[in-house]
Amino acid sequence: MAKRVCRYVCAFIFLIIGLALIFLSLFLLPVLRDAFVNKSLHSDAVLKEGSVAFKEWKSPGSAVYYVISVYNVTNADNVMNTKAKPNVTELGPYYYREHKNKTNVTFTDNGKVVKYKLHDMYVFDRTKTASHLDPDKDLITCLNVPYMAVVDQYIKGKLNYVELLGLKALAKDPSVFIKHTVTELVWGYQDSLTEFLHKDNKLPSSTFGLFANDSSADWTSYSSVRTGIDDLNSVGQFVSWRGKNSLSYWNGTYANMINGTDGTFFHPHLHNQEDVVVFVDSLYRSTNLTHQANVSQYSISLYRYVIPKWELQNRTVYSANSMWYANWFWGLLNLSAPLSAPVFMSKPHFLDADPEFLTNVTGMKNPEAEQDDTMMDAEPLTGFVFNVHKRLQVNVRLQQHSTTLNALGVSNVRDTLVPVAYIDQTASANKTTCDEFRDKVYKPIEIVNDVRWGLVGLGGAMTAVSVILLGYWMFRSRKRGYEPLSSLPRLSTQDV
Known part of the structure; x- marks a missing residue:
């Protein structure tokens, strides 16, 4: 019984982690990415000493x-x-x-x-x-x-x-x-x-x-x-x-x-x-x-x-x-x-x-x-x-x-x-300028996006595995005549 309970608990934890990764990737990472982009824009797209925009505005590179x-x-x-x-x-x-x-x-x-x-x-x-x-x-x-x-x-x-x-x-x-x-x-x-x-x-x-x-x-x-x-x-x-x-x-x-x-x-x-x-x-x-x-x-x-x-x-x-x-x-x-x-x-x-x-x-x-x-x-x-x-x-x-x-x-x-x-x-x-722009602006965003979709894939895989295992174990339990977890007696404070 303890082994079966442990199995279910692990599967539920795996499921929660998978869902958390999906939520983090789809909702939290884009917010962090956009915050990073806006911070970069405030650093390089405004006219101030040392910014990319100021350098181009003062003396065009092309x-x-x-x-x-x-x-x-x-x-x-x-x-x-x-x-x-x-x-x-x-x-x-x-x-x-x-x-x-x-x-x-x-x-x-x-x-x-x-x-x-x-x-x-x-x-x-x-x-x-x-x-x-x-x-x-x-x-x-x-x-x-x-x-x-x-x-x-x-x-x-x-x-x-x-x-x-x-x-x-x-x-x-x-x-x-x-x-x-x-x-x-x-x-x-x-x-x-x-x-x-x-x-x-x-x-x-x-x-x-x-x-x-x-x-x-x-x-x-x-x-x-x-x-x-x-x-x-x-x-x-x-x-x-x-x-x-x-x-x-x-x-x-x-x-x-x-x-x-x-x-x-x-x-x-x-x-x-x-x-x-x-x-x-x-x-x-x-x-x-x-x-x-x-x-x-x-x-x-x-x-x-x-x-x-x-x-x-x-x-x-x-x-x-x-x-x-x-x-x-x-x-x-x-x-x-x-x-x-x-x-x-x-x-x-x-x-x-x-x-x-x-x-x-x-x-x-x-x-x-x-x-x-x-x-x-x-x-x-x-x-x-x-x-x-x-x-x-x-x-x-x-x-x-x-x-x-x-x-x-x-x-x-x-x-x-x-x-x-x-x-x-x-x-x-020219190509050199475009390559430098891609490395400085696009590459960090692409890395974040790659991590994001990687976590979505990992979270999706963990969620899918958890659901499949839980379904399989519940099916086996019913087939062998085991009581489902919901029908097991619950501990109370008086039992401790």
Whole structure:
């Protein structure tokens, strides 16, 4: 009898241990794992000295390139005199290595905010650019953008006829089209017209270029972002940009807000149903990115985010975009307010734009989403961005307007957009970086998960063995006529 009781007791203990292991594995270990992950994120995903995020934010580990292609207009005379469609040929791509240097980094508000000055510099990469391309020698014909700014100001009534003639006299080349090297067009040139317009507060700089290299504005003004130590969801969010807490270019408080991160990373624990927000300094505004697909890079699962089409709709289709003066065709971002020139951004080759723009230009290839769309691939657990292609095309509006003696030079032109250049600001984590990330972030989680499911298996096996043995012994007891354990006499305190 004692032997049989001992057998049952051991089986019950075995059963309880098995159930306990299953409970521990399914309910307690995930809590401990998540606590470990959150502790790690608070250590490495916030902006503080020594964290992984701070190191990447201050000086990106992956090489960042500006890949630039320009459009050369081959029939400028016909465009000006016969309303011909611009015919363009593409030159490029020209590769420039981007070097970001954040200086004067200072933590404020008890470590909740970090402020800094940003220095952007771009260095031509001869090794990546085709040998027949030389940006210092390659000449292109393109719209004279500073002069187009003067034309735009006159058409809008901000200049009178006498002022127009005076500005034309100041211009180095007062024609609608102008020739420049790729370097001059991309990084800037100076002439008497741009100098005068800058002094008269009609242009933001005395030098005109599509992009700024070694910008003094960034050296002299502080920007600031949230560190995330008090709220992980706020990490990297802009507080101010170039000394401004809000902008003044757009129509309304919301449009002038400086929201989002700079795109280096997002907040941890991303969900594929949520949009993320980035502040794009080259567009002078914040924009939403929406989840498009799940992708992977060197076995790291990533969320791919793209610009939603509604961000590029005009106000007749999406009324909220009237805040950003989306008054023309769809597929454009109107930058005439911040740049004081009729500049419109689109996706390269007018991807997702009104087909009229593509039909009004000859020589341009058809758009391809894989090559022309902006995309950012972020790892959902940490919010770190592993792959990015920020693709934008610069276009300038050529407006037909009749004046005395064709003073503007645009009496016989077609009212259309003329593409000038497009860029792909790109960076991608290499295999070494991805391997290090997996070892540091994924491997501890994988070990915990392996232990968890191992314990589930062990607990399940112990439970199954216990149930089988108890069932077998109870079956044998009944078959041999033994009384079940429940019918055995129980000891009381009086029997002791």
